[in-house]
Amino acid sequence: MATEPVAEPVTFDRAVGNAVRLLYAAETETNLALMERLEGLVDSWLNVADLIQEREGA
Numbered sequence: 001m002a003t004e005p006v007a008e009p010v011t012f013d014r015a016v017g018n019a020v021r022l023l024y025a026a027e028t029e030t031n032l033a034l035m036e037r038l039e040g041l042v043d044s045w046l047n048v049a050d051l052i053q054e055r056e057g058a
Helices: 012-028 032-057
Strands: none
Touching: 012 032
């Protein structure tokens, strides 16, 4: 019986790191539609980072 991998919790640093990685990918992309999708993911990760920061500050 195979066990499922355990997901690591998302931290503020990890969320920002994912946003930075995706932003670099968007900057090198020549396909405008894909670039916009990547930028949308960047926004999502930054929102996650904000939520984590708010939770930790509460």
